[in-house]
Amino acid sequence: MLKSKSLWLKTGIVALFSVGASSAFAGEMLQSGDFVGYSFWLISMALAASTVFFLMESMRIGGKWGTSLTVSALVTFIAAFHYMYMREVWVTTGTSPTDFRYIDWLLTVPLLMIEFYLILAAITAVSGGIFWRLLLGTLVMLVPGYMGEAGYMDQTVGFIIGMVGWAFILYEIFMGEASKVAASQASAAVRKSYGLMKWTVTIGWSIYPIGYFFGYLAGGTDPGTLNIVYNLADVLNKIAFGLFIWYAANQETSAKA
Ligand SMILES: *C/C=C(C)/C=C/C=C(C)/C=C/C1=C(C)CCCC1(C)C
Numbered sequence: 001m002l003k004s005k006s007l008w009l010k011t012g013i014v015a016l017f018s019v020g021a022s023s024a025f026a027g028e029m030l031q032s033g034d035f036v037g038y039s040f041w042l043i044s045m046a047l048a049a050s051t052v053f054f055l056m057e058s059m060r061i062g063g064k065w066g067t068s069l070t071v072s073a074l075v076t077f078i079a080a081f082h083y084m085y086m087r088e089v090w091v092t093t094g095t096s097p098t099d100f101r102y103i104d105w106l107l108t109v110p111l112l113m114i115e116f117y118l119i120l121a122a123i124t125a126v127s128g129g130i131f132w133r134l135l136l137g138t139l140v141m142l143v144p145g146y147m148g149e150a151g152y153m154d155q156t157v158g159f160i161i162g163m164v165g166w167a168f169i170l171y172e173i174f175m176g177e178a179s180k181v182a183a184s185q186a187s188a189a190v191r192k193s194y195g196l197m198k199w200t201v202t203i204g205w206s207i208y209p210i211g212y213f214f215g216y217l218a219g220g221t222d223p224g225t226l227n228i229v230y231n232l233a234d235v236l237n238k239i240a241f242g243l244f245i246w247y248a249a250n251q252e253t254s255a256k257a
Helices: 002-024 035-061 063-093 098-121 129-149 155-174 177-185 188-217 223-256
Strands: none
Touching: 002 035, 002 063, 035 063, 035 223, 063 098, 063 223, 098 129, 098 177, 098 188, 098 223, 129 155, 129 177, 129 188, 155 177, 155 188, 177 188, 188 223
């Protein structure tokens, strides 16, 4: 069992890197001095490396925490791929890879929301309603945001509806059922990681609507600045977010061993 699992893991990792490498050489090369391009490169590699780490740790730790770590690996895996394509768009056209960003968000943000459900489900019985409400909030936040950025909807209206979706998510994790379960039933380690995740969704996530606001509603920013800011935000919101879960998983399981 373990042998075949690690074989799959190794095959997957090799596949990831070969796709990464082939996409890296497909088009224009990175130009010296292109700092936005550098940030796409650095972060795509950091995401790929994080994927390997989360997968290995999910196998080592296993059980219910293994699932949370696998989901963290899926987030960084999906993002690593998108970063390779986004880098390509940036390096060849010098424009924002908006479509790739939103496709990435549409997949990774619901997975990040599942994590709130999973870390609570690892310690106690929780209702699926937590997950469904967070998913609903995600869609209300992202779909109008995309429609605004891509010109299918008025940019201000898209922004306002998106903000309502985000507020709904924040309500659930600060005052809703999820927060009550975390406060009453979680161990110290889970409470700590829940708190870090909650503040990431508040402060780390605020970078995207601020970028949207300055980029579209307040006169416009240059696409280079906007992309560096989004890229750095993803390091916190995808890699560090996964590490917060890893912290709880590690504490909980080593406390028992
Ligand atoms: C890994 C990617 C993440 C965590 C992306 C998060 C994206 C957001 C929090 C986007 C939020 C937006 C609003 C709150 C208002 C409308 C515009 C958006 C979509 C940029």
